[in-house]
Structure formats: C-alpha cells, structure tokens
Amino acid sequence: MKISLRAALIVSAIALAACAQKDGTDMGTGSDQFGTGGFENGGISSSALDPASTEYFAQTVGDRVLFPVDQSSLTADARLILDGQVAWLQRNGSYQIVIEGHADEQGTREYNVALGARRANAVKEYLVSQGVDASRLRTVSYGKERPISVCSSETCYSQNRRAVTALRGAGS
Amino acid sequence: MLFRIFFAVCILAWGAVVSAAPLKLEINQGVIEPVPFAVPAFVPETSGAEGMAQDLAQVVAADLLGTGLFREIPQSAFVGAITSFSSPVQFSDWKVVNAQVLISGAVSIEGSNITVKFRIYDVFAGNELGSGMRFSGQVSGWRRMAHKISDAVYSRITGEAGYFDSRIVFVSESGTKSARKKSLAIMDYDGANVQYLTNDNDLVLAPRFSPTGDRILYTSYETGFPRIYLLEVNGLRKRALQDQPGTMSFAPRFSPDGQSVVYSLERNGNTDLYEMNLASGQMRQLSNAPSIETAPSYSPDGTQIVFESDRSGTQQIYVMDRAGGTPKRISFGDGRYGTPVWSPRGDMIAFTKQNKGRFHIGVMRTDGSEERLLTASFLDEGPTWSPNGRVIMFTRETQGASGVARLYSVDVSGRNLKPVPTPGGGSDPAWSPLGR
Structure with a gap:
C-alpha cells in the first residue's frame, strides 16, 4: 500500500514535469528527454507540435509582444517576435487575425482601452509593413480588463502590457 | 435663542443657503456638530402595518445618518412616543433627549396599496418645519417613499435638494x-x-x-x-x-x-x-x-x-x-x-x-x-x-x-x-x- 502510493506520487511528479516541459520554448523538436517508455500507461504522450498549428504559433513563434509603461512603440525584442509571426502567417495564409491590445492596471479604464488600441495598432501596422495582408487583420483593445498576471507589481504588469496576435479560425 | 446650526463641509463658495426656517443647517465652511434627529417608529394606522411602520423609520434614519450631517438619537433613549399622527407633539419629550429635528410619520396598508404621511418638527422652536406630506402607491415602492421623506428633511433643513430618492x-x-x-x-x-x-x-x-x-x-x-x-x-x-x-x-x-x-x-x-x-x-x-x-x-x-x-x-x-x-x-x-x-x-x-x-x-x-x-x-x-x-x-x-x-x-x-x-x-x- 505504502509502496504503491509512493509509486503513484512519482508517476504524477514526472507527469507534472512533462507538463511543465510542454510549455517550454523548445517544443516541437520531438526530443523526449524523459524517456517516456513505461509511463505511457500514466496517460503521458509526447509528440512534436504541428508547425502549422495554432499551438505552435502561440508557443514556438510567440503570439505576444510586451510594451514598456504607457508606451505603444515596438521594442527590438517585439520586432523579432513579430518577424517570426510574419513568416508564420505568410506560410499559413488561411488564418484571420485579431490583434488584442492590453494594458496593466495602473491607469484609468477609458485611457487603458485607448492605450491598448494603440498597442494593437502598432502590431498591426508592423505586420502589414512586413507583408501580411491587411484584410486578414483586425484590432481590439481590452484595456486593463483581461490581465493574465494578477499581482500588483511590475513582474505582473510587464506581462499584462501586451499585444496578442490571436488566430481566429482558418478562413479558407 | 439661536437655532441656526452651522454645518461643515468645506465647500468653497457654495453660496450660503438662506431660509426662513429657524432650524437651519448651513452647508458651508467650517465644522460643527451634526444635527441630532429623532425618528420614532411611524404610527401604524391599519392593522398589519406595524412592521412597515418601523421599517420606514429605519430607512429615513439610515438616509440622514449616511450623510454625515445628522446624528441619530436612538429610539432606546426616547422618553416620549408618537402614538397618534394628528395629536400635538410634546416638544419637551424631545428636547430632553436633545433631538433638534423630530420626524413623525404614519402608515396605512390596504391590499397592495400603502399610504405614508410625515411631518418634520423643529423641536427647540416648537413648531413644524414646512407642512406635512402624504404619499400613496404600491407597497413595493415603500422604500422610495421613505427616501422622499428623507429628501424633504434634508432640503428643509439645508435648503438644498437631497439625493436619497435616486x-x-x-x-x-x-x-x-x-x-x-x-x-x-x-x-x-x-x-x-x-x-x-x-x-x-x-x-x-x-x-x-x-x-x-x-x-x-x-x-x-x-x-x-x-x-x-x-x-x-x-x-x-x-x-x-x-x-x-x-x-x-x-x-x-x-x-x-x-x-x-x-x-x-x-x-x-x-x-x-x-x-x-x-x-x-x-x-x-x-x-x-x-x-x-x-x-x-x-x-x-x-x-x-x-x-x-x-x-x-x-x-x-x-x-x-x-x-x-x-x-x-x-x-x-x-x-x-x-x-x-x-x-x-x-x-x-x-x-x-x-x-x-x-x-x-x-x-x-x-x-x-x-x-x-x-x-x-x-x-x-x-x-x-x-x-x-x-x-x-x-x-x-x-x-x-x-x-x-x-x-x-x-x-x-x-x-x-x-x-x-x-x-x-x-x-x-x-x-x-x-x-x-
């Protein structure tokens, strides 16, 4: 009884590790450093992400860019990510795209809606300038209404000041 | 005797309110004591209205208290009582508990209809502030009637419109x-x-x-x-x-x-x-x-x-x-x-x-x-x-x-x-x- 409980804990610990790995940035390589043989019965499976999938876009290409406080201009890091988005969007031309602009909670509601719109538009303009068909793109702003990180300090705020390139179904 | 009560609110240049009423709360600069008021349970004039009689008084008291401009004399401190809406008020009963404003009311309920009456008194002057009023309507609207009474009290004492019926x-x-x-x-x-x-x-x-x-x-x-x-x-x-x-x-x-x-x-x-x-x-x-x-x-x-x-x-x-x-x-x-x-x-x-x-x-x-x-x-x-x-x-x-x-x-x-x-x-x- 004791032993089997411990075994179950080990299995779930490894399962958690595998899950954590799934969110990592090197997914899609197909490598499996955990030697999953023997754990298949635990419901763990591993496979490379389809490079044409929305998961691949979100996790490997990177679906979001971050902004400094009260700014909507694109940083060098943001442009790198957006260049990757352009390449992917060109290869996967059937997706319609909504760019969602967001703000952190340090600001009044209406202003943050307008600020999020600026951020979304900055991304849209960059994607179009790099060749993405403007008719595939729409923007929306959620202002401070949809935080993904909920602490009230810069570690969270920096994650919330974002523009997310959301894929909305294959249009073809 | 001075019945004028200067009340505080540090609002610059909001014109002083002038009224003929002896009891007068000037919402102006400076801080003075909140005006003490008494709201006895209203007089139930039909059987079954006793609960409503107390509820109405409580809503009026809460409205006035909530402004920070008034102070409630609790019912437990009362030495007198209002048992009839039309009988003369024994002002001495209310002076002794230091109520400057007295609000008396009556309520009757017939079917789904309610009628509420009220009077407002300046206790120290020994007279009524303005004239009594009466509201009738559906019982479901009773809280609005209470808020209207509070608005009347507020406006008769401050000279400004209230905000309770909102x-x-x-x-x-x-x-x-x-x-x-x-x-x-x-x-x-x-x-x-x-x-x-x-x-x-x-x-x-x-x-x-x-x-x-x-x-x-x-x-x-x-x-x-x-x-x-x-x-x-x-x-x-x-x-x-x-x-x-x-x-x-x-x-x-x-x-x-x-x-x-x-x-x-x-x-x-x-x-x-x-x-x-x-x-x-x-x-x-x-x-x-x-x-x-x-x-x-x-x-x-x-x-x-x-x-x-x-x-x-x-x-x-x-x-x-x-x-x-x-x-x-x-x-x-x-x-x-x-x-x-x-x-x-x-x-x-x-x-x-x-x-x-x-x-x-x-x-x-x-x-x-x-x-x-x-x-x-x-x-x-x-x-x-x-x-x-x-x-x-x-x-x-x-x-x-x-x-x-x-x-x-x-x-x-x-x-x-x-x-x-x-x-x-x-x-x-x-x-x-x-x-x-």
Whole structure:
C-alpha cells in the first residue's frame, strides 16, 4: 500500500514535469528527454507540435509582444517576435487575425482601452509593413480588463502590457 | 435663542443657503456638530402595518445618518412616543433627549396599496418645519417613499435638494481577477433593490444614465469589439448605436437634453471624440489629434465638454466649447488626470488623479483652480456626482492577486468616506437624477 502510493506520487511528479516541459520554448523538436517508455500507461504522450498549428504559433513563434509603461512603440525584442509571426502567417495564409491590445492596471479604464488600441495598432501596422495582408487583420483593445498576471507589481504588469496576435479560425 | 446650526463641509463658495426656517443647517465652511434627529417608529394606522411602520423609520434614519450631517438619537433613549399622527407633539419629550429635528410619520396598508404621511418638527422652536406630506402607491415602492421623506428633511433643513430618492447603475463584478465576469446592474442609491440588466457573458463597461433616468448608455464587447449600446431601463429594450467597421467606440455620455451622445471612437489606433445625434445617427467629430481623447462629459448647460487627453505627453484635463474651437487645459498639478465629470451644479469638475503610484478622486473648479483631493488609495477611479452635487461615488479596487473592486462614496468635503453595499464586486457607478 505504502509502496504503491509512493509509486503513484512519482508517476504524477514526472507527469507534472512533462507538463511543465510542454510549455517550454523548445517544443516541437520531438526530443523526449524523459524517456517516456513505461509511463505511457500514466496517460503521458509526447509528440512534436504541428508547425502549422495554432499551438505552435502561440508557443514556438510567440503570439505576444510586451510594451514598456504607457508606451505603444515596438521594442527590438517585439520586432523579432513579430518577424517570426510574419513568416508564420505568410506560410499559413488561411488564418484571420485579431490583434488584442492590453494594458496593466495602473491607469484609468477609458485611457487603458485607448492605450491598448494603440498597442494593437502598432502590431498591426508592423505586420502589414512586413507583408501580411491587411484584410486578414483586425484590432481590439481590452484595456486593463483581461490581465493574465494578477499581482500588483511590475513582474505582473510587464506581462499584462501586451499585444496578442490571436488566430481566429482558418478562413479558407 | 439661536437655532441656526452651522454645518461643515468645506465647500468653497457654495453660496450660503438662506431660509426662513429657524432650524437651519448651513452647508458651508467650517465644522460643527451634526444635527441630532429623532425618528420614532411611524404610527401604524391599519392593522398589519406595524412592521412597515418601523421599517420606514429605519430607512429615513439610515438616509440622514449616511450623510454625515445628522446624528441619530436612538429610539432606546426616547422618553416620549408618537402614538397618534394628528395629536400635538410634546416638544419637551424631545428636547430632553436633545433631538433638534423630530420626524413623525404614519402608515396605512390596504391590499397592495400603502399610504405614508410625515411631518418634520423643529423641536427647540416648537413648531413644524414646512407642512406635512402624504404619499400613496404600491407597497413595493415603500422604500422610495421613505427616501422622499428623507429628501424633504434634508432640503428643509439645508435648503438644498437631497439625493436619497435616486438610483445607481453600475458594473457588477464576480470571478477572479484573471477571469472577471461583469454585468450591468441597477439599485437604489443605498444598495437596496438590486436588479441585473444584462447577463455576464459579455464584458460591459461604464454605464451612464440619461438626464431623465430612463435610458442607459454603456459599452459592451458582445460582438467581440467594444461598442456603445442604448438600453431602456423599463423593458430592457436595447440597440447598438450606429458604428463604423473596423473601429471601436466607448466612453459614452448623454448630453443634458438627452438627445446626443458624446463618446470616443478609435480608428487605426487613434482615439478621438465624436458626438452623435441619437435620433438621426448623425455624427460630428469633435477632436482630431494623434493623441488619446477620451472620457468626455458635458457641462450641465450643454455648451462645453470636459475630457482627458494625452496631447501634452501625459493624461490631462481639457475643456472645449461644444461648438468647436481650441481646447483649454485646466489640470496642471503633479501627476496624471483623467475621467473628468462636470458637477450637476456646474461649478466643479470631479476627476481621477494618479500621482506617485497612488490614485485619488478629486475636485477642481471648472478653470482648474482650487484642486482638492478627496481620497487616496491603491486604485480609486471614475467619480460620479450625486444629483445635488454634494456626494461623489467611485470605484475603489484593492491590490494584489485577490484584488476586488467595490463602490465607495465620499462627500465633496472629503468627509464621510464609506463603502456602498453591492452583492458582489462593483465598479463604474453612475448616479441617476433625483426622483428616478
């Protein structure tokens, strides 16, 4: 009884590790450093992400860019990510795209809606300038209404000041 | 003997109220004691009205107490009683417990109809303040009748209109910070009679009452994009305002005549102000700048619009003529200023200020002078004025992962800060006109 409980804990610990790995940035390589043989019965499976999938876009290409406080201009890091988005969007031309602009909670509601719109538009303009068909793109702003990180300090705020390139179904 | 009571509220230059009544509460500079009042249980004039008789008295007492301008003499301290509405009042019974104001009432209930009568007395002068009044209607409207009595007390003693028979439309909030659900709700000013106007499937923001209180403008994401809707409070019929493809519209507010809406429209990342005639749908662009122009609010006479803009580099408050012309900046203190709202009296503008990581609700004159901050917290925003311009309600949100938004109110004096009860979280309050 004791032993089997411990075994179950080990299995779930490894399962958690595998899950954590799934969110990592090197997914899609197909490598499996955990030697999953023997754990298949635990419901763990591993496979490379389809490079044409929305998961691949979100996790490997990177679906979001971050902004400094009260700014909507694109940083060098943001442009790198957006260049990757352009390449992917060109290869996967059937997706319609909504760019969602967001703000952190340090600001009044209406202003943050307008600020999020600026951020979304900055991304849209960059994607179009790099060749993405403007008719595939729409923007929306959620202002401070949809935080993904909920602490009230810069570690969270920096994650919330974002523009997310959301894929909305294959249009073809 | 002097019966005049000077009361405090540190509102500069709000004219002294003059009245012939001997009992007189001057809402003016300086702080004096709140006026002590007694509200005995009303006299039940039909059998079965005993509970209502006590409830009415309690609502009146809560209204007056809630202003911070009055002090209640508890019923347990009474030496006298009002057993008949028409019998002469034994003023000595009320003098001895130091009640300066006595409110007596009577209630009768027949079927679903209720009749409420009241009289207000100046105890130390030994006479009635104004004349008695009587309300009749459905029993379900009993709280409104109590609020009307409170409004009569308030106005007869201060010389100004009250704000008790009014409602609040607000955004009701539930769920965790990262999965917040929002819906529109309406309630009495004191938090009673909450009704939900929308479900919480779609994000909704910043409802605003029409000048007659029967319609509400708000922003909803029900199409996936922010858009302005017009909702009729009775019957909940709604329609989307005409919009333009690829744009977002938000931050609407009615003109004082109820016929137009001023709002923000975003196009290609830039947010400007527009006005729309509600009947014709005709639009007029009011600002044309690469900066953010939002949170517009009309002056009560409808000739000017106050709004916020970051054209200077940070959020500041500007006033412009509704007809057009160059906006004039009025906020010059440290920090950022937003969400300006013109007071119903026309003499002040309430705003949200951000400075050194703190948020404040404040007021200033319409030329930006005499700025006073009324609150300070991690996040206060979005003031709305009571119909008489004496109280401001706003959103206060606590910080951290478990942060919650709640409604608060504060006197324009900065006194009497307190939470407004709501069933869950609440934000973006808007105060109705009186009697709506």
